[in-house]
Amino acid sequence: xxxxxxxxxxxxxxxxxxxxxxxxxxxxxxxDSTTDDSIGNMAGTWHQIxxxxxxxxxxxxxxxxxxxxxxNQICVLCDSSYAAVKAKxxxxxxxxxxxxxxxxxxxxxxxxxxxxxxxNSLSLQRVDFNSDGTLSKTILKFERVGxxxxx
Numbered sequence: 371x372x373x374x375x376x377x378x379x380x381x382x383x384x385x386x387x388x389x390x391x392x393x394x395x396x397x398x399x400x401x402d403s404t405t406d407d408s409i410g411n412m413a414g415t416w417h418q419i420x421x422x423x424x425x426x427x428x429x430x431x432x433x434x435x436x437x438x439x440x441x442n443q444i445c446v447l448c449d450s451s452y453a454a455v456k457a458k459x460x461x462x463x464x465x466x467x468x469x470x471x472x473x474x475x476x477x478x479x480x481x482x483x484x485x486x487x488x489x490n491s492l493s494l495q496r497v498d499f500n501s502d503g504t505l506s507k508t509i510l511k512f513e514r515v516g517x518x519x520x521x
Contacts (some may be wrong), residue, residue, distance in 0.1 A: 409468050410474050411487040413441045415520070416453060416512035423508050437492075438520050439466060446520045461520060483510075491513045 416437045418430050436448035445466040465476040472482040473494065478520050483494040492512040502508050 406486065408485065408487060412439050412468070412473070412492065414439065414517060415515050416492050416510050417515045418510055419517070420511045422511075424506055434510070436515075436520070437512060443467060447477070448520065453454060458462065 389501050415441070418435050418437065421430050432451040433449045433454075434447045435450045437444040440446070440504050443465055445464045447462050447464065449460055449462060462477070467474045468485075471484065473485045478496075481496055481498060483496050486493040486495070490513060492514070494510045494512070496508050498506050498508065
């Protein structure tokens with residue numbers, strides 16, 4: 371008498387694994403339209419209108435008073451600080467990527483920003499550790515300005 375239950379169990383598992391792999395293949399090939407929409411909405415030139423730290427309004431971040439996010443993964447930052455103006459380093463360029471809901475600007479790494487964007491406003495949120503080990507939440511708010519290229 372042959373042992374059919376072992377072969378039947380093997381074939382059943384093989385069928386289930388094959389069906390599962392096929393299902394994963396089809397779901398993995400679908401584009402995430404929200405990622406494409408976010409990148410499309412983020413691309414453009416933005417003027418910083420406010421900065422808050424732990425819910426308290428503070429002075430704007432002069433190192434990114436004007437922010438341009440280009441579709442070619444280049445981010446242009448305009449620094450209006452006295453030191454940058456004096457050194458004639460007002461414009462700086464950086465790479466950027468958008469992965470799993472996080473905006474990574476190369477000059478800010480390893481920290482990432484969580485963007486909230488619509489057609490005319492952009493909010494960048496980031497959580498950092500303070501020197502005493504507590505967490506601090508920074509929010510930069512921007513409004514869209516005319517589409518022009520910063521050179």
